[in-house]
Amino acid sequence: MYKKALARSARVAAFCVLVTVGCVPAQARTLMFADSFPLSHTLSTDGTQRWMKRVETLTDGDIDFRHFPAEQLAKAGEILQKIEDGVIQAGYIGTGYVSDELPLNGALMLPGEVRDTVNASQAYWQLLKNDTPLRQEFLDNGVVPIYAVMLPPYQLVLKRGPVSELGDLRGLKLRSTGSLNLVVQAVGANPVSMAAPDAYLAIQRGTLDGTVLPVTSIAPYKVNEVTKSLSTNGRFGSFGITVAMDKKTYDGLSESQRKAVDQAGDETTAHLAQVIEDEVQTDLAEFRDQGMAVYELPESMREALEPKYQAAQQAWVERMSARGLDGQAVIDAYESALADVDAKR
Structure with a gap:
């Protein structure tokens, strides 16, 4: 009788540990986290830090x-x-720094796919939260997406003055x-693959004539200090x-901890x-004030x-097809998700 009771108690204890239903407290833990953003960057203050x-x-x-932060532990393309x-x-x-590992996620980097940052971010996040090829790419690399946003449309940021024609x-x-290389090449320029934090020195030294960047990433990387012009409607x-x-x-993690991580990600x-x-x-007003x-365009x-x-x-679609991937289906899925978000706002 004693042995049976002891065995039953052991099974109950094991069950409690496995399902963490309150029989034991959630385990406290410290997680190591890395990013490439300066601490003053909005993507840090209102993103990773928040x-x-x-x-x-x-x-x-x-x-x-x-x-x-700020690539202290690893370069942007090495964090995965x-x-x-x-x-x-x-x-x-x-996603653009790891296009070999997350090729289909490059769809949203293509020109014209992001028009409104808020709606585009919600559409992308819905695709990453659900059972889609975009989420599966993360899982295949052993990671779970926690939150995601899309940046505003990329603009021309050049050492020279404004441009007025394609030539x-x-x-x-x-x-x-990433996929942006195809765009730069298509407009007749020469793409140089490089993470945003490295753009300042490359432009300053004359290695680059400029960059394509969203308006909100120009000041954090001090690119405005080494360039003269910025388009607004590209x-x-x-x-x-x-x-x-x-x-x-x-x-x-315990169930309650996972819920907390997920809730924080949605928020x-x-x-x-x-x-x-x-x-x-x-940001545009500040750049004008700086001359x-x-x-x-x-x-x-x-x-x-x-x-x-x-x-x-x-x-890009043809490049995905050559890898046996249906890029057009991903573009269509994003457009559908975006239409759903637009309809709800």
């Missing part, structure tokens, strides 16, 4: 973080590998990355900002996307760019 603080609050301190290697448990993953771009060396593509967690770490996606959208006009030429140039944008998108 998310970490929110997780700590929602878990009553059971989860806290050791934060390595650091998670896979177990060096860190979570971090920022720029002005011919031969320029522009920093780019549609040169976008960039996916995602934060992901090691899947084993995520699965090892951060909504908050950060709106902050980015609101920040664009403020930067902030201008609209003329209508004739915009019309000339449209077929180039389409050519870049088609080239």
Whole structure:
């Protein structure tokens, strides 16, 4: 009788530990987190830092973080590998920096796909939360998407003055990355694959003639200090900002901890996307005050760019097809998700 009771007690104890239904307290843990953003960057203050603080609050301190910002631990394109290697448990993953590992996620970097940052971010996040090829790419790399936003449309940021026709771009060396390389190439410029934090020195030294960047990323990387002009109405593509967690770490959290991580992710996606959208006009005004030429591309140039944008998108679809991937289906799924978000706003 005693042995049976002891065995039954052991089974109950094991069950409690496995399902964490309150029989034992959730295990407190410190997670290592890395990103490439300066601490003053909106993507840090209203993104990664905000998310970490929110997780700590929602878990009553059971989860806290050791934060390595501004590429202290790894370059932007190396963070996914650091998670896979177990060096860190979570971090920022720029989809354009790991296009070999997350090829289909490059669809949203294509020109014209992002028009409104808030809606585009919500549409992308819905695709990453549900059972889609975009989410599966993250899972296949051993990570779980935690939150995501899309940046505003990329603009021309050049060492020279404003451009007024397509020929002005011919031969320029522009920093780019991922699917954006196809766009830069399509408009006649020469793409130079490089992470945003490295653009300043490359432009300053004359290695680059400029870059394509969203308005909100220019000042944090001090690119405005080494350039003279900025377009405002280009549609040169976008960039996916995602934060992901090691899947084993995520699965090892208690149910309440996972809910806290997920809730903080949903909140951060909504908050950060709106902050980015609101920040664009403020940044443009500051650049004008600094003497930067902030201008609209003329209508004739915009019309000339449209077929180039389409050519870049088609080239990307063909590149995906060569890898046995259905890129067009992903574009269609995003457009459908975006239409759903638009209808609800």
